[in-house]
Each structure stands twice: as structure tokens, then as C-alpha cells.
Amino acid sequence: MAATLREVAELAGVSVRTVSNVVNDFPQVAAETRARVQRALDELGYQPNAVARTLRNGRSGLIALVLPELDVPYFAELTRAVIEQAALAGYTVVVDQTDGDPVRERELVMRGSRAAMFDGLIFNPLALGGADLRDRPSSTPVVLLGERVVEGGLDHIMIDNIGAAELATRHLIELGRQRIAAIGDQFDVTRQTGQLRTQGYRAALQAAGREVVPELVSSTEFFHRADGAAAMSELLALPQPPDAVFCYNDLLALGALRTILSRGLRVPDDIALVGFDDIEDGRYSTPSLTTISPDKTQIAKNAVQLLLDRLDGDRSAPTELAADYTLEIRESTTG
Amino acid sequence: MAATLREVAELAGVSVRTVSNVVNDFPQVAAETRARVQRALDELGYQPNAVARTLRNGRSGLIALVLPELDVPYFAELTRAVIEQAALAGYTVVVDQTDGDPVRERELVMRGSRAAMFDGLIFNPLALGGADLRDRPSSTPVVLLGERVVEGGLDHIMIDNIGAAELATRHLIELGRQRIAAIGDQFDVTRQTGQLRTQGYRAALQAAGREVVPELVSSTEFFHRADGAAAMSELLALPQPPDAVFCYNDLLALGALRTILSRGLRVPDDIALVGFDDIEDGRYSTPSLTTISPDKTQIAKNAVQLLLDRLDGDRSAPTELAADYTLEIRESTTG
DNA sequence: TGCCGAGCTTGCAACGTTGCAAGTATTGCT
DNA sequence: AGCAATACTTGCAACGTTGCAAGCTCGGCA
Numbered sequence: 001m002a003a004t005l006r007e008v009a010e011l012a013g014v015s016v017r018t019v020s021n022v023v024n025d026f027p028q029v030a031a032e033t034r035a036r037v038q039r040a041l042d043e044l045g046y047q048p049n050a051v052a053r054t055l056r057n058g059r060s061g062l063i064a065l066v067l068p069e070l071d072v073p074y075f076a077e078l079t080r081a082v083i084e085q086a087a088l089a090g091y092t093v094v095v096d097q098t099d100g101d102p103v104r105e106r107e108l109v110m111r112g113s114r115a116a117m118f119d120g121l122i123f124n125p126l127a128l129g130g131a132d133l134r135d136r137p138s139s140t141p142v143v144l145l146g147e148r149v150v151e152g153g154l155d156h157i158m159i160d161n162i163g164a165a166e167l168a169t170r171h172l173i174e175l176g177r178q179r180i181a182a183i184g185d186q187f188d189v190t191r192q193t194g195q196l197r198t199q200g201y202r203a204a205l206q207a208a209g210r211e212v213v214p215e216l217v218s219s220t221e222f223f224h225r226a227d228g229a230a231a232m233s234e235l236l237a238l239p240q241p242p243d244a245v246f247c248y249n250d251l252l253a254l255g256a257l258r259t260i261l262s263r264g265l266r267v268p269d270d271i272a273l274v275g276f277d278d279i280e281d282g283r284y285s286t287p288s289l290t291t292i293s294p295d296k297t298q299i300a301k302n303a304v305q306l307l308l309d310r311l312d313g314d315r316s317a318p319t320e321l322a323a324d325y326t327l328e329i330r331e332s333t334t335g
Numbered sequence: 336m337a338a339t340l341r342e343v344a345e346l347a348g349v350s351v352r353t354v355s356n357v358v359n360d361f362p363q364v365a366a367e368t369r370a371r372v373q374r375a376l377d378e379l380g381y382q383p384n385a386v387a388r389t390l391r392n393g394r395s396g397l398i399a400l401v402l403p404e405l406d407v408p409y410f411a412e413l414t415r416a417v418i419e420q421a422a423l424a425g426y427t428v429v430v431d432q433t434d435g436d437p438v439r440e441r442e443l444v445m446r447g448s449r450a451a452m453f454d455g456l457i458f459n460p461l462a463l464g465g466a467d468l469r470d471r472p473s474s475t476p477v478v479l480l481g482e483r484v485v486e487g488g489l490d491h492i493m494i495d496n497i498g499a500a501e502l503a504t505r506h507l508i509e510l511g512r513q514r515i516a517a518i519g520d521q522f523d524v525t526r527q528t529g530q531l532r533t534q535g536y537r538a539a540l541q542a543a544g545r546e547v548v549p550e551l552v553s554s555t556e557f558f559h560r561a562d563g564a565a566a567m568s569e570l571l572a573l574p575q576p577p578d579a580v581f582c583y584n585d586l587l588a589l590g591a592l593r594t595i596l597s598r599g600l601r602v603p604d605d606i607a608l609v610g611f612d613d614i615e616d617g618r619y620s621t622p623s624l625t626t627i628s629p630d631k632t633q634i635a636k637n638a639v640q641l642l643l644d645r646l647d648g649d650r651s652a653p654t655e656l657a658a659d660y661t662l663e664i665r666e667s668t669t670g
Numbered sequence: 671t672g673c674c675g676a677g678c679t680t681g682c683a684a685c686g687t688t689g690c691a692a693g694t695a696t697t698g699c700t
Numbered sequence: 701a702g703c704a705a706t707a708c709t710t711g712c713a714a715c716g717t718t719g720c721a722a723g724c725t726c727g728g729c730a
Contacts, residue, residue, distance in 0.1 A: 002474055004716060015680050020718060030678060050452050051390045052716035055685050060386070062452070070430070071415045071615075076406035083405075083432055094429030095405070097418055117385050117395070117452065139337060225619045254619055261621040280406075281616050284560045284589055286596040339686060350710050355688060365708060387686035390715050 003044035012040035023048060054117075063091050063307060064118040066108050068100040068126045072223075073279035074249065075124070078145075081300035082122060089308055094118070100126035109133070109142070120307040127190050141310035143303045147193045153318045155306045157299055160322050161193065164292045165200025166207075167327050168246050168274045171290070173208045175333060177244035177272055180205065183231045183256060184248025185219035194219065197248045197276070216242055223248065228255025236263060243271055244333075250275035250282040253289055257332070273332040287331030295324040338379035347375035358383060389452070398426050398642060399453040401443050403435040403461045407558070408614035409584065410459070413480075416635030417457060424643055429453070435461035444468070444477070455642040462525050476645035478638045482528045488653045490641045492634055495657050496528065499627045500535025501542075502662050503581050503609045506625070508543045510668060512579035512607055515540065518566045518591060519583025520554035529554065532583045532611070551577055558583065563590025571598060578606055579668075585610035585617040588624055592667070608667040622666030630659040 005023070009016045014037060021029050022037040023046070029037075040046075054060040065082050067075045079095055086093045098104040105128045109121065124145040125133075133142070133154060144156040172180050182201045186194030202212050218235060220227035228247055232255065235242055247253035253275030260271055267273055267287050275282055275291040282289030302321050340358070344351045349372060356364050357372040358381070364372075375381075389395040400417050402410045418428045433439040440463045444456065459480040460468070468477070468489060479491040507515050517536045521529030537547050553570060555562035563582055567590065570577055582588035588610035595606055602608055602622050610617055610626040617624030637656050 005718095006716080016716090017680055017718080018678090021679085024718085028678060033678080049390075049716050051386060051395070052685090053718085054452075055384075055386045055390050055687090055715090056717045056719090058685080060452070064429075069415075070405065070418075071408065071411035073406065073408070073411075076408075076411045080404075080406045080432065092431065094399075094431065096427065096429065097415065117389075117397070225615060229619070254616075258619045258621055258623075280560060281589075284564070284593045285620070286593055288593075340688095341686080351686090352688080352710055353708090356709085359688085363708060368708080384686050387715090388688085390685090390717090391687045391689090393715075 002049070003046045004049070005046075008037070008040045008044055008046050011044065012037045060117055060119055061091055062118045063093055063120045063122065063304075064108075065093050065095045066098060066105070066121065066123045067095065068098055068124060070095065070097045072251065073281055074277040077279060078296050078300060081296050082304060085297075085300045085304040089304065091119070091304075091308075098126070102127035106132070119311055122303050122307060129190065141307055143306045143310075145299065145303060147196055155310070155318050155320075157302050157306070157321045157323060159294045159299075159325050161196035162200040162203065164276070164294075164325050165197040165246070165248075166204040167200075167325075168276065168292050169201045169204035170208070171327055171329070171333065172244040172246060172272055172274060173204060173210070175244070175268075175272060179213070179216065179240060179242040180210075180244045180246065181216040181218065181235050181242035182246050182248070183218045183220060183228055183235075183252050184223060185217050186221075187219060193223075194248055201246055220252065223252055225251045225255035225258070228252030228257075229259045230255075232256035232259035236260075236265075241271075244268075244273070245271060246274045248276055250277045250279045250289060250291055253291070253332070254281060254285060257285060257287075257289075268331070268333050268335050275332075278328055283330070285332075287335070290330045290333040291328050293326050293328045295326075299323045337384070338381045339384070340381075343372070343375045343379055343381050346379065347372045395452055395454055396426055397453045398428055398455045398457065398639075399443075400428050400430045401433060401440070401456065401458045402430065403433055403459060405430065405432045407586065408616055409612040412614060413631050413635060416631050417639060420632075420635045420639040424639065426454070426639075426643075433461070437462035441467070454646055457638050457642060464525065476642055478641045478645075480634065480638060482531055490645070490653050490655075492637050492641070492656045492658060494629045494634075494660050496531035497535040497538065499611070499629075499660050500532040500581070500583075501539040502535075503611065503627050504536045504539035505543070506662055506664070506668065507579040507581060507607055507609060508539060508545070510579070510607060514548070514551060514575060514577040515545075515579045515581065516551040516553065516570050516577035517581050517583070518553045518555060518563055518570075518587050519558060520552050521556075522554060528558075529583055536581055555587065558587055560586045560590035560593070563587030564594045565590075567591035567594035571595070571600075576606075579608070580606060581609045583611055585612045585614045585624060585626055588626070588667070589616060589620060592620060592622075592624075603666070603668050603670050610667075613663055618665070620667075622670070625665045625668040626663050628661050628663045630661075634658045 005016045005019045009019045019037055022034050063086055065079060069075055083093045096108055098108060105125060109123055121140055121142045123142055142154055144154050147158055147161050182198060184194050185198045205212050215238060218231040220231050245256055247256055253273050257267060257273060260267055265271060275289045278291045278293035282291055306319060340351045340354045344354045354372055357369050398421055400414060404410055414430055421428045431443055433443060440460060444458055456475055456477045458477055477489055479489050482493055482496050519529050520533045540547050550573060553566040555566050580591055582591055588608050592602060592608060595602055600606060610624045613626045613628035617626055641654060
């Protein structure tokens, strides 16, 4: 099946090198020769062997995107954006999923072995921290995504979690809500997203002269719908349930919404909800979800650009970029 | 950076071949030599070069999964299942997205060039048909997913769309609904999913002695929430709107749900809804979505297994497998 | 006629790895 | 002591490609 340059060369009666010249459109080939070689190429259905090319050239044209969970809408939407941006630069993206499992993260990212197939890596870690990453053996460039703070010198794109959480909470305060809860705090030190957003939540309350009520801050293990639904049940069981909830992502909010509505309560009348991520689900829920909307296209564009710069030999100091975000006000807070 | 066998060999004072023997844990190496080589390996931080290995062995350990859209929950959930199944067999999955664009589909699937990096391919086509696929140049094995009927001799995993659609529609009939609409019919011959499901819808109605009302069959370009929302608006504008809708996937149903609720109508009291795919969103919507649930794990398991069999040299006739499905009855039809 | 250069084509080596078969010590046995 | 078997190590070649520099042919010009 797979024809090689050598086979084509034999059929055309020329050297391997000449066939290569034709395949790569080098000018120094006589028209007549070129035509003959082209016929042989077509006849054998020659396709260049990408592996051999990669070995020879040191470039595969592939970049890897390593994410915790592909079936989390935020990551799926981000993936789309990264694929689009990479395609503009002629790169193909391959995606892999770690489930936030440190073993798997290490396997995919640290090992040069599989990683060596890729020219670069865009990585959103959950478990791995700066210390782990700094001394990875491979020299493949990496761009980090997400909130996990990394002291090590690596390019990093994140969003200002504290500021965004503050903005979301302030919105609820300005609506006149009195008991504002939060869902998504996290104890585990490796999960910093929750901790940062809690900081912003507290900051907003304090700035408004409000007290932070500990039982209104609900922590969850993950950021899935089920976690939001369970946390909301607990909040509703409080002697004094909240009249607003800031959920640390949209999935939590959608889970919470489900619980609220199934109890016969109304959103936003009884309880106002704010999410985080601006996933499509939240735009089509009833009520639609007020949320923090990070600029995913910008994140993807910057990540790809940063990576390509490194591939082109950019040796400047690692960049730390904060992506833009806005508060999208929808029905879950304003009816 | 990246150390090679040769560099390690020089440092350890042995031949390249011996280092390779140590790296691959071959038994025929003296303990003392092994230790010395191991020290050299550690000192240089040697990582095997996956590209060179692939070129040499003809196996990369990578399989590609090519899908229309990663940010469609059904595909995201399917991807998770495929990654899990492949990992069990020691394979890594790389995912790529075509947007159903024929050019991109061809580029990713037909070209041996990039495809050659992968040992095999699991491909869910939208645009490409059997004729296109039969004469692909590369000999990499392929397993097809999805409803696109492919006459060409390729392994194929699908679900019985007609039967499933019939089951969904029958459910609505048995609930006593009188005007049952359908959303998701498609004109384009390359999009067969819609056409097959319409066949099942019609079959169920006819089996119950009902008439098929043309204006109740709404066609959409895509299967996204926005399409469902728009189609539902049109159905509600009919002189005699439906009292039940079978949507050809859950996203359409969620879009339709949004439209219905925003008009102040109730589900299922005024309009009952059935979806297709059983994505997580539908389990957390309010009301939760009655849906056809294809066995995604089974699909993934079969796809990976079929592919691995081919990689092991299985030359038997191509298989056509129909995956199991069930009807998950939830609130959108039973309150 | 002889030489030069343009135009085209080619062989060699290398990217990093591993299968193969042959190589060298070393040991044990008669 | 001689020989075979054992234990370990090695060089060569190849996977398919491309950079490099050299090779060949031919026409043109002195």
C-alpha cells in the first residue's frame, strides 16, 4: 500500500532525490521530468510519510492540548477555539484528557516520550503545580492555562479570578440581595480556582460592609452539575436559606437551578443566581444564566500565539497574561 | 536537551545497542552494566524519541478520533468513553474536529500524510460518504461511527435510527398526544440522521393509524440549541400548534424547551418533549428530558475493539454493528 | 577545439531507533 | 587441555525523508 519515494523513483526511472524535489515543488526540475514523476506519484497514490518527515525535520506540525475533562462544556468550547486558532497557523491540534488525575497529567505532560510527537503543548493542569513542571525533561515548549498558580518560569494564561468573583458578587449586592451564598469553594490546595473565587466573593462582601457567613460558603469536590445540585439542597435546608447564590461555574449553577426549581422556588424572585464561564447551556436554560464570561477566543489566540513564538525560538522571559472577562447579565438575576 | 541513545552510550562507555537493551528491559544485560547505563540514563535525563521509534516500529500507539464538533455534548461524552476504552488497551487517543466541513474531513481522513502518525482512525463523518472513503490511499484501518450509510466495505458502528425514532414517537402516542411534531428533519442528502429519524417518526404514526401532517415536520440545518429554539417558534405559530414534539437530539429539545417555557407554556402539560442522545444537560434541565439513550460506552468499546482487531491483522469482512439504546422516561413527558 | 557555466540530477549521510546475526569473553565439562 | 555452551555485547542495516555538495550534460562562446 503506502508507496515510498523509492518506489516512485523506480517507477519513474529517476532518483529518490528528484522525486522528493517534485513532491516539495522545488523549482530546479525539468518540466518533462516533473510530469513523468507526477504520473508515477499519481499511479502509486504516493502520500508522504509524516513520521519520517518529522524525524528528519524535527517538526511535526502537531500541538497537543491537554485538559482535565473534554465533556465539561467550558473545556469543549475552549478546545474549539484553540483548534481554530492553531489551524490558522497551519498546525493541527490533538486533544487529550487527564480527568485531573495527577498520574495521568504527569504521564501526558512530563514524559518526553509521547510528548515528543508534538511540537508544543498547551496544558490546563489541575493537580500538577509549578514545582512538578519546572523540571520536566523534555524541551518542548509549554503554555499553561487556568488558575493553578505556577511559580516556575512558564508562559501562563489565566483570568483574574478574584476580580471576576468580586464583580459577580457585587452584582448580587447591588440587586439588594441580603443573604448571598457561594458554591464551589475547595479545600484541596491543588484546586486553587475555588479558593481564589472565594477570596473575590469575600472581598466584595467586605467592601460592602457585609459579614461573611461561613455556612453560606459551600464547598464541593468537583465543578459538575451534580455538585451544584447537592450543595444547593444543603443551602436550602439552612434555617435561613440564601436569597442569592454565586456559583463558581455554570455547571454548578445549572445544578443549583435544577434543585431550586424542583422545590417550587422561583429564580430570580426567590433566589438569584450567577454562574461563571458563559457556556452555551446557560444561555438556553430557563431562566437564562447571568454569568462571568471569559474571552475564550482571546485565551485561545494568546495561548497559540505564545506557543508559536516559542517554537520560532523566542527566548524572552515567560509571560503571564490575564484574559478579559465581562459580566453577562441575564434572566437568573434580573428576571 | 533531549539526549539520544548515542550520547548515553558514550557517557556509559558501552554501545548504543546495549543502552537500547537497558531501556527496553531486555534480560541479556549484566547487572553491573545495567547499573552503569542506568546511571548515565538518569544523569542525561534520557527520554526515548517517540518519532524515531514509530518510524522504526511502524506503530505509534496513537489512534485518532475525528468528530464533527467537540463542543456538542454527545460527541464530548462519546470522546470520553473512547479515551477510556483506548487507555485500557495502552493506546492514546487524539481528537480532531471537522465541523462537518467536507474539505476538512477529507484533509484529516483521506490524506495519509497526517493520518500516518496514527495507527488507526475512528471517524464520525457528516459530509463524506462511502464512495469518498472507499478509495482512500492510506492503509490505516478505519472504524466509522454514526448514521451516514456507507456502502463501502468499512467497519461501522451505528444505532438503529428508524427503530429508535419509532420508539420515541410511540411513547408520545401512548401518552395520548394528538398533534405530534418532529424537529430535525434534513433535506441535504449527506445528512442522513434527520432523514432516518423522520422515517421512524412516520412509521410510528402510520402504525397507530395517524396521519402525517407535513407542517408538523420541521427541518433544521444543524442540531444545535438555536435550531431547536427557532423551529419551535415556528411550530407555535401554527394555527394548530402541536401538543408533543420529538426532537432529533437533546440540544434541539433544550432549545425548544427554552422557547416553550419563555412563552409561558408548560412542559409536559401543554407540550410533551422527547429528545435523543441522553446528554447530561438533559438530566439537569427543568423539566428533565425524556430521551433516547444510546449506549455510548458500548459504542466506544466496540469501536476501539474493532480497530484493535484490525491492527492485529484481522482481515475478516467488515462488520456493521448496531448499538443498543433505551428510552429514558423523565419529566418532559410524564411531569 | 576547449572551456565555462547554467540547468538539471544524483549519491551520501543523517534524524534516533531496533532486529538481526555475529562477535568476544567466560565458564563448565570431559 | 580442549571444546562447547553460556553470558553478554556489538556493528550493521533499515524505517522514509531531506540538506548538502558534487556530478553530469549540453549549449555557447572565445
